[in-house]
Amino acid sequence: MRKLTLCSLMVLAAVGITLVNSYAQAIEDFKPSSLNQPGKEYPMVNSEGRVRAQISAPDANYVKLDIGGVKYDLIKDENGVWTGESAPQDEGFHYYQLNIDGASVPDPGSLYFYGASRWGSGVEVPAQDQDFYALKNVPHGQIREVYYYSKTNNEMRHCFIYTPAGYDTNLSKRYPVLYLQHGGGENEYGWPSQGKTGQIMDNLISEGKAKPFIIVMDNGAWTMSGPRQQRPAQGEPWPPKNWAEGFMNTLINDIIPMVDENFRTLADGKHRAMAGLSMGGMQTKAITLANPGIFSYVGIFSGGSISVEEVQNAAGFRENNKLVFVSYGSRELENRRPGFGGDPKEETEKLKESGINAYFYVSPDTAHEWQSWRRGLYQFAPLLFNN
Amino acid sequence: MRKLTLCSLMVLAAVGITLVNSYAQAIEDFKPSSLNQPGKEYPMVNSEGRVRAQISAPDANYVKLDIGGVKYDLIKDENGVWTGESAPQDEGFHYYQLNIDGASVPDPGSLYFYGASRWGSGVEVPAQDQDFYALKNVPHGQIREVYYYSKTNNEMRHCFIYTPAGYDTNLSKRYPVLYLQHGGGENEYGWPSQGKTGQIMDNLISEGKAKPFIIVMDNGAWTMSGPRQQRPAQGEPWPPKNWAEGFMNTLINDIIPMVDENFRTLADGKHRAMAGLSMGGMQTKAITLANPGIFSYVGIFSGGSISVEEVQNAAGFRENNKLVFVSYGSRELENRRPGFGGDPKEETEKLKESGINAYFYVSPDTAHEWQSWRRGLYQFAPLLFNN
Numbered sequence: 026m027r028k029l030t031l032c033s034l035m036v037l038a039a040v041g042i043t044l045v046n047s048y049a050q051a052i053e054d055f056k057p058s059s060l061n062q063p064g065k066e067y068p069m070v071n072s073e074g075r076v077r078a079q080i081s082a083p084d085a086n087y088v089k090l091d092i093g094g095v096k097y098d099l100i101k102d103e104n105g106v107w108t109g110e111s112a113p114q115d116e117g118f119h120y121y122q123l124n125i126d127g128a129s130v131p132d133p134g135s136l137y138f139y140g141a142s143r144w145g146s147g148v149e150v151p152a153q154d155q156d157f158y159a160l161k162n163v164p165h166g167q168i169r170e171v172y173y174y175s176k177t178n179n180e181m182r183h184c185f186i187y188t189p190a191g192y193d194t195n196l197s198k199r200y201p202v203l204y205l206q207h208g209g210g211e212n213e214y215g216w217p218s219q220g221k222t223g224q225i226m227d228n229l230i231s232e233g234k235a236k237p238f239i240i241v242m243d244n245g246a247w248t249m250s251g252p253r254q255q256r257p258a259q260g261e262p263w264p265p266k267n268w269a270e271g272f273m274n275t276l277i278n279d280i281i282p283m284v285d286e287n288f289r290t291l292a293d294g295k296h297r298a299m300a301g302l303s304m305g306g307m308q309t310k311a312i313t314l315a316n317p318g319i320f321s322y323v324g325i326f327s328g329g330s331i332s333v334e335e336v337q338n339a340a341g342f343r344e345n346n347k348l349v350f351v352s353y354g355s356r357e358l359e360n361r362r363p364g365f366g367g368d369p370k371e372e373t374e375k376l377k378e379s380g381i382n383a384y385f386y387v388s389p390d391t392a393h394e395w396q397s398w399r400r401g402l403y404q405f406a407p408l409l410f411n412n
Numbered sequence: 413m414r415k416l417t418l419c420s421l422m423v424l425a426a427v428g429i430t431l432v433n434s435y436a437q438a439i440e441d442f443k444p445s446s447l448n449q450p451g452k453e454y455p456m457v458n459s460e461g462r463v464r465a466q467i468s469a470p471d472a473n474y475v476k477l478d479i480g481g482v483k484y485d486l487i488k489d490e491n492g493v494w495t496g497e498s499a500p501q502d503e504g505f506h507y508y509q510l511n512i513d514g515a516s517v518p519d520p521g522s523l524y525f526y527g528a529s530r531w532g533s534g535v536e537v538p539a540q541d542q543d544f545y546a547l548k549n550v551p552h553g554q555i556r557e558v559y560y561y562s563k564t565n566n567e568m569r570h571c572f573i574y575t576p577a578g579y580d581t582n583l584s585k586r587y588p589v590l591y592l593q594h595g596g597g598e599n600e601y602g603w604p605s606q607g608k609t610g611q612i613m614d615n616l617i618s619e620g621k622a623k624p625f626i627i628v629m630d631n632g633a634w635t636m637s638g639p640r641q642q643r644p645a646q647g648e649p650w651p652p653k654n655w656a657e658g659f660m661n662t663l664i665n666d667i668i669p670m671v672d673e674n675f676r677t678l679a680d681g682k683h684r685a686m687a688g689l690s691m692g693g694m695q696t697k698a699i700t701l702a703n704p705g706i707f708s709y710v711g712i713f714s715g716g717s718i719s720v721e722e723v724q725n726a727a728g729f730r731e732n733n734k735l736v737f738v739s740y741g742s743r744e745l746e747n748r749r750p751g752f753g754g755d756p757k758e759e760t761e762k763l764k765e766s767g768i769n770a771y772f773y774v775s776p777d778t779a780h781e782w783q784s785w786r787r788g789l790y791q792f793a794p795l796l797f798n799n
Contacts, residue, residue, distance in 0.1 A: 062531050063599075082515035086471050105514060123517070127492060128469035130510070130517040137524045137531060144449050144524060160568050162561045170555040170610070172547065181547050186554075193674055196583055212450075223557070287580055 077110035092121035116152035117396020158221035163231035164190035189237035201296035206305030300324025317341035326401035330369035352386040354397035464497035479508035503539035504783025545608035550618035551577035576624035588683035593692025687711025704728035713788035717756035739773040741784035
């Protein structure tokens, strides 16, 4: 052993790393992802959270699995079928794609989700706490697809509205409303689909842990052209120059009046909440600080926090506010993303000391991804419309 | 010219065909398909209905556009971007995919639709009559995503339910119901998405051409496992052995009672219709013949027809029926698909002569595809619940 040079050790170490990253240590308990297309076996996920992809591409030169910012090589068998897996991924939902000879394409095995400014593949690493968003035989609300005309943008717009179980039978009851926003590069499909909003709320309400309320999930992009379209999606600077104000006008002047006119809402600021993730959290902060009589409950998931100074500068905010909820994935705090302002935990604690009903929640072992935001909603919803 | 041999002529002819099939005669007025992902230029469609696909795949050996049962070669440029187009396609919606070195994958430029037993790409060739399903600033209904428990299958099921404009404000009004089924290899997303059901009905109702009614779009697969899953999807014999009876039990015992309990329906056979396309049309025929008191209006789109003999053998059908509507795409009649029974026009005319309120409609210049079925719904809906 004494004859081993530093160079030899580095080579051995590199070989060891290669083995770890490919097959050597993968536990062979892979199961199809819960987000696969009907009848499709791949992608699969094992108990370590490794994602195994497979595709037939007999004439390809190479195929890669592109997930979590890393590309993993797939290996071809004698039938032209390529198979390979990623390093372990965090629990929850991940966007991913395949790369075939330089073409980035969706995996034909998965269902498709809008994120990273594209409709593309998603995979689900089963989480220990997945029961809170499991589909159960409990009373279910509905998620309604709604088209409406926006005066602000002079166009038809498109949103999803969750109405809780009983909405269609308790015809004299009126409900509070949460306006719930997606992140940058996402759209109004995010919360109802990969966000599992319907299941989270159905489960919470059926267990008596949250009050029934309406949730409006609209497109927070600053303009919109046609149904299911979001623009600008690609090549724009970030944050876009009117990321908050553009949507604010649409929200205040078009969306809220449309909802109050067409749904049995409690149409006042005391019964209105706004929350969002990432860019949607930043929009929530800007819009609720600027409109203190319109929203009383505020949720910011992975999108910054609110300082005591900002509250002091927003006339009327303190008097009207009933809740400021701030959450992050733990891996975001370890390696905090730039552009979201001060330390969120410290700011939220100071906010609480100043008399605001403030909460800070950390999602264990998750990053800037949907499992953090599902958990954020699960923690946030029970705090709404109680006071 | 006299020296040209037959062989030379065949070579020249072959060259000519190659030119026709690639670029020579394509009119250069390509525009992005209306079903593209936000910000995506390709696929494009020209005024001839040619579909031009484009994808960056610098290391690929070949890329093909696979549409309408034909694969078209794309050509690589110096930047590794492949481009090519199809022969002219019929007006309306078409499923398609790309093939990269033997891998069949969705086009990352398009939105995705469920058909051919997969979620995959769709492209829209603008139709002369596209106004009837255009998104307009008229009063809009809602398409609601509904989960419910099925005793028959002992599982949670998933459907979409269209409620017309005014449903949430005219709280004393009750509505008739149409049960509307997709085809084989499709699922409950077909009618609300590529079928344009919401827009077709909103436009018809706002113009006073159809009565407002509820439309239930469920999954007609014979069993179902989990949300958004359809099985068996691949490798099953067709038609599957319990394609009608399996769904009939679910429809009669679970879906209709769920709808009548949760929506303000006119819950009797006089106010209940069933229609479907292809396999869904065959299910409609089998189920309405077997349950004459339960449905009064029948629509069969590209799924066969009903003979006088079949009516005679279905006790109670004639007495309860108010409409039998049969439609086909003209190209289906030119080259009629096997397995749908007798000549549909002749059968329907005889049915009318026998006293049934029967209609036969032919969609011009369309095949066994969604444009035929959009037009079918557009012709069928005004005939419903008038008598």
